[in-house]
Amino acid sequence: MLIEQLINGITLGSIYAIVALGFTLVFGVLGIINMAHGEIFMFGAFIGVVVTATFKGPLWLAFLAAILVTAAMGYMLERFALRPLRSKQGVSHLAPLISTIGVSILLENLSHHLFGPGNHPFRASFAEISFQIGSITVYLVQIVIFIISVLLMYALSFWLGKTKAGKALRATAENLETASLLGVDVKRTITMTVIIASAMGGIAGILVGMAFNSVTPQMGLSIGLKGLAIIILGGMGNVKGAMAGGLILGLAETFVVVYGNSGYKDAIAFVAIIVILLIRPQGLFGQKISA
Amino acid sequence: MLKVSGISAFYGRIQVLKNIGLEVAEGSIVTILGANGAGKTTTMKTISGLLKPQQGSIEFQGEEVKGLRPDQLLRKGIALVPEGRQILSGMTVLENLEMGAYHRKDNEIDRDIKAIMGRFPILEERQKQLGGTLSGGQQQMLAIARAILSKPKLLLLDEPSMGLAPLVVADIFKIIKEINEAGTTVLLVEQNARQALRISDYGYVLETGKIVAEGSAHELLNDPRIMEAYLGRKSS
Ligand SMILES: Nc1ncnc2c1ncn2[C@@H]1O[C@H](COP(=O)(O)OP(=O)(O)OP(=O)(O)O)[C@@H](O)[C@H]1O
Numbered sequence A: 001m002l003i004e005q006l007i008n009g010i011t012l013g014s015i016y017a018i019v020a021l022g023f024t025l026v027f028g029v030l031g032i033i034n035m036a037h038g039e040i041f042m043f044g045a046f047i048g049v050v051v052t053a054t055f056k057g058p059l060w061l062a063f064l065a066a067i068l069v070t071a072a073m074g075y076m077l078e079r080f081a082l083r084p085l086r087s088k089q090g091v092s093h094l095a096p097l098i099s100t101i102g103v104s105i106l107l108e109n110l111s112h113h114l115f116g117p118g119n120h121p122f123r124a125s126f127a128e129i130s131f132q133i134g135s136i137t138v139y140l141v142q143i144v145i146f147i148i149s150v151l152l153m154y155a156l157s158f159w160l161g162k163t164k165a166g167k168a169l170r171a172t173a174e175n176l177e178t179a180s181l182l183g184v185d186v187k188r189t190i191t192m193t194v195i196i197a198s199a200m201g202g203i204a205g206i207l208v209g210m211a212f213n214s215v216t217p218q219m220g221l222s223i224g225l226k227g228l229a230i231i232i233l234g235g236m237g238n239v240k241g242a243m244a245g246g247l248i249l250g251l252a253e254t255f256v257v258v259y260g261n262s263g264y265k266d267a268i269a270f271v272a273i274i275v276i277l278l279i280r281p282q283g284l285f286g287q288k289i290s291a
Numbered sequence B: 001m002l003k004v005s006g007i008s009a010f011y012g013r014i015q016v017l018k019n020i021g022l023e024v025a026e027g028s029i030v031t032i033l034g035a036n037g038a039g040k041t042t043t044m045k046t047i048s049g050l051l052k053p054q055q056g057s058i059e060f061q062g063e064e065v066k067g068l069r070p071d072q073l074l075r076k077g078i079a080l081v082p083e084g085r086q087i088l089s090g091m092t093v094l095e096n097l098e099m100g101a102y103h104r105k106d107n108e109i110d111r112d113i114k115a116i117m118g119r120f121p122i123l124e125e126r127q128k129q130l131g132g133t134l135s136g137g138q139q140q141m142l143a144i145a146r147a148i149l150s151k152p153k154l155l156l157l158d159e160p161s162m163g164l165a166p167l168v169v170a171d172i173f174k175i176i177k178e179i180n181e182a183g184t185t186v187l188l189v190e191q192n193a194r195q196a197l198r199i200s201d202y203g204y205v206l207e208t209g210k211i212v213a214e215g216s217a218h219e220l221l222n223d224p225r226i227m228e229a230y231l232g233r234k235s236s
């Protein structure tokens, strides 16, 4: 029982971590909270539903399609909602935030229109495969989610820490002017960052669809707010903090449902924000993007 | 090598540079002197592409380069060590050096980093440490080393001696001289006028956004007017 709940918590937590990583990358480089990230995530989930349930396509195709669509959405977000505000003088520093809120509303309405309201199930057969290890039941979906999450986090850490493009991103996150003096094309780096963050959101969307077998146009808002809570918890712009914060939140939510009252599940994230802001405003890990 | 003419630059509506003109000959060291707020940093920002001038032209090796971004200018051979060094404090010393060679595509980068570390042993010793944990003088060494790794033709240095102990300052000027002797042209901004002019070929004096005097380093060092205004003491 305890181990099963632990597995549930880790599964949920690793999805949260990936959502939070998307927030953290954009915050690190642009210094803004991307309020459209949750809706891009929701679109990723819907692409998963369309590919697997509507067209009966394979799962890998769902991932591919979701990555492509959400990456394109990230590009458009940067190109049309963020960049025009950056090049102008005298624009309020809140403008990009408000712009992303506008995009989030647009995307939510668009998904109502395209996919219809209510609950959309994922292809069910896959979700029901499970194993028995001793007295513990483990679902295949959970293992897949966990493996994908770990691979994604590992790949991101490797990319940020060891590759030239990743180092350029970290330099840009630390100081735009310095990065550009060192030869980094910061405009391209910013665009690439928003694209990568969005595609990670899309992947997380499919994972949530698989885990809960339910996708709705409203899911973006709640996951978006949780992502926000996690990066406050882990330290704004901090990659390790986002991973750890995601896991902590996933585990905490799971155990509250088991040992407490499921009505409080969604409150955890926000109680955590309040406590963290009071005790350690820089977050558990502080610090900007590092490897 | 560098020819700046008729440059005017603004911050918002405030005009900070008024019709600046200066030249840097290939192989030389040129110094810009001036009091606080004269516009020295603004001049360096304009030449390196961080700031777009309203008027005038910037020619580098016979080519108009006004309006290019800093990363494009770096590829043409202009590198700036900015005021306050601007070390990437969350990246290690080694990563800072690697970022210096970011735009290079040749395969001698590792060799050059080793060579630089040989020249600055403290950087080798501290290579795994975060840039932000170095002392001011060490950070300046790192900033200069990082700029050298980009293999610039023209190196711009904005007050490299700022806030450093006299012994370290002397070291920095020695290094600048070495870099120049190895073939890099240098444009230097300094408050430490006497020491700067001693290693320079030519100098300009900037006052509230205008060039008010220029001459060979020797002339400036022996001009009593300039000595008093910018060097504090009478020339010895
Ligand atoms: N970002 C900015 N916005 C508005 N005004 C600025 C800005 N940066 C500099 N200035 C103004 O422009 C003028 C020139 O500044 P600049 O930094 O070029 O001087 P400086 O000669 O480098 O001085 P210092 O020796 O103190 O470094 C100053 O009056 C300064 O107040």
Ligand SMILES: [Mg+2]
Residues within 6 Å of the ligand: B040, B041, B042, B083, B159
């Ligand atoms: Mg200055």
